[in-house]
Amino acid sequence: MVLLMRELRAHAAQVPAGEGRGLFFLRKYRCACGGLLEAVAGSTLEHAFELSVTDAEPFTAILALRRHRCSSCGREQARSGREIAAAVPELVRTLNDAAGFPHSG
């Protein structure tokens, strides 16, 4: 489980993401170019990772995030690294369910 989390976090760190700036209630999310990120309604950004953990068969994990588009350069990305990190435990739960492993919660 720890190895899986480590692998997923390493792959998730490569997903393009904006950065939140400003106080919590006034926070704006911006692209690396400085443009504001806007959520694309009803659209999901999916990143597929090929994983090979210990002696299990290699498999594909798909990290699904809300799609955001930069209002300046048009680059599609996740809202923030924090949002990506928050999605990893849900992905682990989904993978555990798919593999038939018991878990709490």
Ligand SMILES: [Zn+2]
């Ligand atoms: Zn941009």
